[in-house]
Amino acid sequence: MWRLVFLVVAVRGAFVDDLPPSCSKLVYCDSQLLHHVQLQRIFKDSKTFVDLQMRNDQNTTLAAFDDLLNETNNNPTAEQLKSFVDKYFDATSELEDWTPEDHTDNPAFLQSIRDEQLKKFGKDINGVWPILGRKVKPEVFEKPEQYSLVPVSNGFIIPGGRFKEIYYWDTYWIIEGLLISGMRDTARGVIENLIEILKKFGHIPNGSRWYYQERSQPPLLTAMMSLYIRETQDIEFLKANINALEDELKYWLDTKIVAFDKDEQSYTLLRYFAPSLGPRPESYYEDYTDAQQFDTQERRNEFYIDLKSAAESGWDFSSRWFIDSNGENTGDLKTIRTRDIIPVDLNAIFANALQNMAYFRAILKQPLHAAHWAYMAKQWKSSIEEVLWNEEDGIWYDYDISNNQHRRYFYPTNIAPLWMGVVDKRLVKKHAPRVMKYLSNSPGLKYPGGIPASLINSGEQWDFPNAWPPLVSMVVNALEALGTDDSKELAFNVAQTWVRACHKGFTENKQMFEKYDAETPGRFGGGGEYTVQFGFGWSNGVVLEFLTKYGRRLTAVDNPDKYGGSSVDSSSSSDSSDLQDSGSDEK
Incomplete structure (x- = not known):
């Protein structure tokens, strides 16, 4: 049996060399x-260039x-660079539209929704899956060295x-939505794609592009497998892939x-570290420009690592990763120190992955x-409780290992251990009144459009x-x-x-955001x-989750005064010009 070996990497130091x-x-x-190419801004979006395919080998x-x-003389003009890119790169999409064969217009879950407007809403969202369906073109498999896309065998x-x-982490809620829509074969194929990528790299990168190679995202693969097994009882699929799950x-x-x-106790937990x-590469101009505020290359390298580590979290970017000179979450990207933070959600997800692996091995x-x-x-859950639980506030918090303190701010991930089922039943019962008090006292759950990612208006999207x-x-x-009536x-x-809120947005815009x-x-x-993106995979999955879970009670009637006002002096500056359609890929 494989034995655990802890590889502890210095938080800061000479490794940057x-x-x-x-x-x-x-x-x-x-x-x-x-x-x-990136510094000359040949493309407005830095991601555009690194998504192009080469016409020749590297x-x-x-x-x-x-x-x-x-x-x-090492100084090409923007026009010369554009001509070079046009000559040596191709913007033709590597993907083709794909309609999953197991998609149906009227999946069974619709029958459990009583409100007719929401039933139509659920049907419309179910109809988005084929619009978002893609498959890798054969030519990518023939000359993979000319693409940044990592080819996978199944549609997705x-x-x-x-x-x-x-x-990576988007896929968890997409899988959930696909299973609700009765699309078991598609869900299985998507999981197979992730395992295919895992076997190629030894881990699952942030996304299926080569430029994401050195960073991952929250490790939800075993949770996806758990969703699939619970729905299908496909034990043979689990058996065929159990070693890959363990490798991750x-x-x-x-x-x-x-x-x-x-x-005065020693602990080992996970952090995001890339x-x-x-x-x-996909945000080269932005990162390079921001890094020029630092005087040394070593400090710039550390800055890049913290940016990539935050991107690995999925929260790119947020005050959650800021640590200013006073140890607070104020400031901007200049104060980003992702590597110094032990995140609640990451460790809850990982403890759940360990539980899942124990369960998988047991049923095998x-x-x-x-x-x-x-x-x-068991050990991981104990460490979460001892390190991240704050007895005074009655909630779990991220932990700052550079200042040896809890980060006592509202983030929805504070209750991730409950979401992931990694709190022992005895402690759930003990903590329930405290957690409910914390949430009741926080303005975070009192907004009419949903729960904000934080109560800090930093200008960052998370x-x-x-x-x-x-x-x-x-x-x-x-x-x-x-488990309480109130909760x-x-x-x-x-x-x-x-x-x-989502129904209102969909009715007005015919899009999920x-x-x-x-x-x-x-x-x-x-x-x-x-700019804001249309589609949208995880948005669809979450709405379908709620429609399925609460379909007999939910109604589409607006009641904007239900939760009262907000306590944050802030406003959104978005307008319709910020929208970017998912559309069809350029062929």
Whole structure:
């Protein structure tokens, strides 16, 4: 049996001198070509260039660019760069539209929805799956070296908008929605794609692009498998892939673990940690420009690592990762220190993954393996309780290992241990009144458009006033897990608010958004590095989850005064010009 070996990486230090590039395809990750094209802003969106396919192999492309540098004394003009890109790259999509064969117009879940408007809403959302369906074109498999896209064998559901590839943690809520829509074969194929990627890289990158190679996202693969097995009882599929699931857990244990002391006790938990050289390729201009505020290259390298580590969390970006000189979450990206924070949600997700692995091994009748993972899950849950639970406030908080303190701010992920089912029943009962008091006293659950990612209006997209579907799902399921009448009723009210907001937005715009405005029901969110995206995979999945869970009670009638006003002096500056349609990919 594999034995746990903790690889503890220094929080800060000389390791920056030995960093790998962001990926092994240098054109897209570590080349003068990338640097010049991105800094000259040949494309408004930095992601556009690294999504292009090469017309020739990498060596030919880089050699041709070296010639251009020699001809221009290392200073090509924007026009020369554009001509080079037009000659050596192709914007034709690597994907083709794909309609899943198991999609039906009237899935069974619709019958459980009493409100006719919401029943139509559910049917309309179910109808979006084929619009978001994609399959990799054969030519990508024939010449994979010329693409940044990582080819996968099965069709899949894209998130939408500029996100035209698989994204790791998005897929959890997409899988949930597909299963609700009765699309078991599609869900299985999507999981197979992730396992295919896992076997290729030894982990699942942020997304199915080479430039995401050196960072992952929240490790939800075993949770996806759990959703699928619970729905299908497909034990043979589990048996065929159990070793791959285990390999992913080993990757996180080998690369993301950190040792620290709290209250004179030593602990090891996970953090987001994505060390590699340079800016994120898909946001190269933005990262490079922001890094110029630092005086040394070493400090810039650390800044890049913290940006990538935050991107690994899925929360790119948020005050959640800011640590100013006073240890507070104020400031801006200059104060980002993701590596110094032990996140509640990451460790709850991982404890759940350990539990899932123990369960999987047990149903496969492998008791020794099951006992191993069960023991690790027990230890992880204990560490979460001892490190992240704040007795004074009655809630779990992220922990700052540089200042040895809880980060006592409202984020929906504070109750992630309940969402992931990693709080022992005895403690759930003990904590329930405290958690309910914390939530009742916080303005976070009192907005008419959903639960904001935070109460800090930093201008970053994972902060106020943006409300994100996966965070709302976390809160609803965490409240249900508390098991009291009050918590279950609050869970329903949160779901009701969210479904009504999404329904209003869909009725007005005929689109689901990636994120919403907590202050204005149905309005799309703003802020961050790109305009709001249509689609949208996880938004669809969460609404279908709530329609299925509460379909007999939910109504589409608006009641904007139900939760009262807000306590944050903030407003969204989004307008219709910020919208970006998912549309069809350019063929």
